[in-house]
Amino acid sequence: MRKLALSDEILMSVEKPARYIGGEVNAVMKDKKQIDIRFAMCFPDVYEIGMSHLGIQILYDMFNRREDIWCERVYSPWIDMDKVLREQRIPLFALESQEPIKDFDFLGITIQYEMCYTNILQVLDLAQIPLEAAKRTKEHPFVIGGGPCAYNPEPLADFFDLFYIGEGETQYFHLMDLYKEWKRSGGTREDFLKQAAQVPGIYVPSLYEVHYKEDGTIASMMPVCPEAPEKVHKQVVVDVTDTFYPKKPVVPFIKATQDRVVLEIQRGCIRGCRFCQAGMLYRPARERDLEMLKEYASEMLKNTGYEEISLSSLSSSDYTKLEELVNFLIEECSPKKINISLPSLRIDAFSLDVMGKVQDVKKSSLTFAPEAGTQRLRDVINKGLTEEVILNGAGQAFEGGWSRVKLYFMLGLPTEEEEDMKGIAALAEKIAERYYEVPKDQRNGKCQIVVSTSFFVPKPFTPFQWAPMCTKEEFLHRAYVVNHEIKEQKNKKSIKYNWHEADVTVLEGILARGDRRIGSAVRKAYEKGCLFDSWSEYFRNELWQEAFAQCGIDVDFYTARVRAKDEVFPWDFIDIGVSRAFLEREWDHALHGNVTKNCRQGCSGCGAAVYKGGVCHEHQN
Amino acid sequence: MNIRIKFCKTGSLRFISHLDLMRYFQKVLRRAEIDICYSEGFSPHMIMSFASPLSLGLTSRGEYVDIRVHKAPSSAEALERMNAVTVEGMEVLRFRRLPEQSKNAMSIVAAADYEVRFREEQKLPKEWAEKLAKYLEQPAICIQKETKKGKQEVDIRPWIYACSVREGVIDMQLSAGSVHNLKPELLMQSFGEWAGFAVPASALLIHRTELYADLGTETERKLVPLEELGEDIG
Known part of the structure; x- marks a missing residue:
């Protein structure tokens, strides 16, 4: 029987001890004597969040297919367990073997959002691994980062030995083979890093030097040795059908946020919304083969016992064989009482028909993400959703029995004016009015419209990477304008308004477009006690502000400043296929309110065609 | 079926x-x-x-x-x-x-069997087993139990159907189910208080071994393991 790392006394003293025991269905156990490489895969947030992440499930399955590698999982210990581990100096351990991760060969950390940066330091600290990569020795694992935030890794450059830029399915085995050779050769830590730097997609921050101009912007970023390339190229799985995907994902005992089979139907998005980082990073859009998806859906349901399956993609409606896939799932799932969840669907006759079959109309709600309140601003952001389409979709839905609508918007988008803010309220009102056009005996009580606004954060590798961000005061003012305007509407009682917190948005903005100099403040904030920053009850803005002040960091320099067209960005050394020239063109189009076609309507020459796959080459086969 | x-x-x-x-x-x-x-x-x-x-x-x-x-x-x-x-x-x-x-x-659950062990690290007074036997000899064992109406004094002695010590393991059969559910940790806590030493729940290893239905009459118990009420499918 597996021996647990923690005593019963400790486990019985914390909330949800099942977070720390491993042993879940489909967790992989191996004999460590037969293993060459021990890889700890970490999601730096609490177990229920981390276990919901598809990327780790894919890589976990991929690594464990190799007999010489044992990949295990580790998550951020929750506040209560954090305290126990610190007080008793118990080193953080992996769930499967329950052994300290400081003894592993690699610690891989997926970096999904900026607000997890202090949790990364927590994991290193509790693992008893030096926070700074420069202080690690041959006794320590190599710490490698990946995920969307690795596309601007610079704020975290001090803490990682390597970053993997792009999709993990492509180069990890190559990197592991190099590591085995290096281990046999008895070389130094630096030897391995220099070899790794030559693997496509691998970025070794210690092999680069950054020089700054007097105004604080970057003058240059150059490799310090011949092994490190000037440009690091994003790695892409060109064929997303003939690749790794887990047929037996790990099934947690406790309810995870994503408590269902997740079937990734495609990667990337054809839409080109100008605020959306994922839409640019994961180009080109690539579809998985229908037959593969059918096979995986059946097998994953059988191997997990889940009672729900969810399709995953940035925009499910764009999957060309969606109707066939959904019909297959309905046929497969309904006799077994398995639910089907279809997020990110455009509301139209087809989706309403499907949703009517798979969910309880009275209980479920329609979701629209117009993102902006007026057509002018929707054109600026290239969100091809018109008022007419929304009102038509909502109208059909109301006639079909729906009565709840969720609307998502962003505030603080480039060029936003008061009229755009008020437009949010006006759109909600029109939807409410549309509802009350349905004859009383055919509708389901009052309608409930929930309007949510988040605050816009400009992200690297988007056309808005040059844009200034609002200050906290400005954000709150805009939310106030919306709130006030909603109260002026005739159907105000049917409209509820929620807005996101502004402090945390500003911090996200600093970290998203930050450079290497930010790292000291991340460390300082962690040392002051910042942790679980994405959990509003634990977010402590005052400590972050103190940390920035003490590190001499001017917050506005990173957020409120207009960036010049030719400014060198901290992330410029990464090549994501999508060219800077394209992003600049798109920024111009945005300011002129010109829309750009989606990838299926016509190619706009973004540059992602270099990968020779996906939507860029659909018509050539 | x-x-x-x-x-x-x-x-x-x-x-x-x-x-x-x-x-x-x-x-x-x-x-x-x-x-x-x-x-x-x-x-x-x-x-x-x-x-x-x-x-x-x-x-x-x-x-x-x-x-x-x-x-x-x-x-x-x-x-x-x-x-x-x-x-x-x-x-x-x-x-x-x-x-x-x-x-x-x-x-239909009416009773449960448990095996209770003390963790090795737990320091116990000598002759605890003899003390336990004495404790059980009491005609009534009254404890404060949390109920919906607040704290209430109840006599748990009738709910202890059996309790004996075998090589450091306490075997007990206790009333269970919807009428009177006596938890072994509560019994041990009561024993500890009576004997004058602390028995925190974390000091105990408790293993349930069987659940029973009572097929007897009002005056006489006839406990039958729940599994015996069904039969194997060939």
Whole structure:
């Protein structure tokens, strides 16, 4: 029987001890004597969040297919367990073997959002691994980062030995083979890093030097040795059908946020919304083969016992064989009482028909993400959703029995004016009015419209990477304008308004477009006690502000400043296929309110065609 | 057709709460492709009921759950299928058909057997076993018990059906179920208070070994293990 790392006394003293025991269905156990490489895969947030992440499930399955590698999982210990581990100096351990991760060969950390940066330091600290990569020795694992935030890794450059830029399915085995050779050769830590730097997609921050101009912007970023390339190229799985995907994902005992089979139907998005980082990073859009998806859906349901399956993609409606896939799932799932969840669907006759079959109309709600309140601003952001389409979709839905609508918007988008803010309220009102056009005996009580606004954060590798961000005061003012305007509407009682917190948005903005100099403040904030920053009850803005002040960091320099067209960005050394020239063109189009076609309507020459796959080459086969 | 399943919950599964265990068990049934019946309505759920929730931290080799199925494989095949898709710490021991019209396990639980050990690190006064025997000789054992009406004094002595010490292990048979449910940790706490030493719950290793129905009369108990109310499917 597996021996647990923690005593019963400790486990019985914390909330949800099942977070720390491993042993879940489909967790992989191996004999460590037969293993060459021990890889700890970490999601730096609490177990229920981390276990919901598809990327780790894919890589976990991929690594464990190799007999010489044992990949295990580790998550951020929750506040209560954090305290126990610190007080008793118990080193953080992996769930499967329950052994300290400081003894592993690699610690891989997926970096999904900026607000997890202090949790990364927590994991290193509790693992008893030096926070700074420069202080690690041959006794320590190599710490490698990946995920969307690795596309601007610079704020975290001090803490990682390597970053993997792009999709993990492509180069990890190559990197592991190099590591085995290096281990046999008895070389130094630096030897391995220099070899790794030559693997496509691998970025070794210690092999680069950054020089700054007097105004604080970057003058240059150059490799310090011949092994490190000037440009690091994003790695892409060109064929997303003939690749790794887990047929037996790990099934947690406790309810995870994503408590269902997740079937990734495609990667990337054809839409080109100008605020959306994922839409640019994961180009080109690539579809998985229908037959593969059918096979995986059946097998994953059988191997997990889940009672729900969810399709995953940035925009499910764009999957060309969606109707066939959904019909297959309905046929497969309904006799077994398995639910089907279809997020990110455009509301139209087809989706309403499907949703009517798979969910309880009275209980479920329609979701629209117009993102902006007026057509002018929707054109600026290239969100091809018109008022007419929304009102038509909502109208059909109301006639079909729906009565709840969720609307998502962003505030603080480039060029936003008061009229755009008020437009949010006006759109909600029109939807409410549309509802009350349905004859009383055919509708389901009052309608409930929930309007949510988040605050816009400009992200690297988007056309808005040059844009200034609002200050906290400005954000709150805009939310106030919306709130006030909603109260002026005739159907105000049917409209509820929620807005996101502004402090945390500003911090996200600093970290998203930050450079290497930010790292000291991340460390300082962690040392002051910042942790679980994405959990509003634990977010402590005052400590972050103190940390920035003490590190001499001017917050506005990173957020409120207009960036010049030719400014060198901290992330410029990464090549994501999508060219800077394209992003600049798109920024111009945005300011002129010109829309750009989606990838299926016509190619706009973004540059992602270099990968020779996906939507860029659909018509050539 | 109604089926009674007996299983054990040991090892690290003791840290899985009852609610999570129910969710886990549903997944086992789906993975094993047991043809279970669902309730009607828009969010159908499996027709299943557990006999008696086991507190977090306790292990057991006598847990029961009743389910209803459309059709069932043989007991041997069901055990094989379920045990092929479960994890270390859970093993399905019985899969038995219940007679028509039988009551579900939850409603008939009347008693439970436990084995209670002290953790080695726990320092115990000498002759604790003799003290336990003395403690049990009392005609009445009154304790404060939290009830819906607030704290109430109750006599737990009638609910202790058996209690003896065998090589450091305390075997006890206690009243269980919906009428009088006496938890072994409560009994041990009461004993500790009486004997003058602390027995925190973390000092005990508690293993449930069986659950019983009472087929006797008002005056005489006749405890029968729940599994004996069903029979194997050939």
